[in-house]
Amino acid sequence: MANLTPQQRQLVEQWAAEGANLNQIQDRLRSECESTLTYMETRLLLMELGIKLQDKPREVPPEEKPAPPPPEPAADGDVTIPDEVASPEVAAGGDLKVSVDEVPPPGAVISGRATFSDGVTVQWFMDEQGRFGMRGPAPGYQPPAADIPAFQAELDNILQLRGF
Numbered sequence: 001m002a003n004l005t006p007q008q009r010q011l012v013e014q015w016a017a018e019g020a021n022l023n024q025i026q027d028r029l030r031s032e033c034e035s036t037l038t039y040m041e042t043r044l045l046l047m048e049l050g051i052k053l054q055d056k057p058r059e060v061p062p063e064e065k066p067a068p069p070p071p072e073p074a075a076d077g078d079v080t081i082p083d084e085v086a087s088p089e090v091a092a093g094g095d096l097k098v099s100v101d102e103v104p105p106p107g108a109v110i111s112g113r114a115t116f117s118d119g120v121t122v123q124w125f126m127d128e129q130g131r132f133g134m135r136g137p138a139p140g141y142q143p144p145a146a147d148i149p150a151f152q153a154e155l156d157n158i159l160q161l162r163g164f
Contacts, residue, residue, distance in 0.1 A: 008033045009049060016051045096147055098154045110162060114151060116143045124155070126164070
């Protein structure tokens with residue numbers, strides 16, 4: 001297989017013990033030992049020497065706290081954001097109301113209306129490809145920045161309740 005001296009083979013074993021991966025060993029063989037091996041040749045060399053590469057320790061994802069239960073829609077289809085979901089600015093500036101249309105417009109699979117804390121109502125929709133859109137009362141309307149996280153959370157809840 002590879003024509004490596006016993007000292008070079010020891011180096012390969014040492015690099016593997018230090019946690020080097022296959023690419024790193026291949027690069028070091030080229031730069032330090034002037035031995036150019038393909039990826040497959042390097043892999044076969046490690047098998048021939050009986051070297052097992054160390055697995056990288058997997059990161060443990062941070063523990064998530066349970067999400068509050070989604071709000072129940074009222075009889076008229078409106079859903080009000082509870083204070084624990086809304087940010088303090090949204091709760092102080094007024095409440096956000098989101099409703100779902102019984103029949104979405106052509107091209108949309110689900111749609112509804114949202115009234116933001118500034119009192120402006122917009123139409124929101126999701127098309128057949130899962131793209132989200134909003135139509136405001138005037139071109140270029142931007143909802144208050146403080147309302148956006150609560151609006152997104154509420155849309156997530158609505159879409160989950162509706163099976164999207």
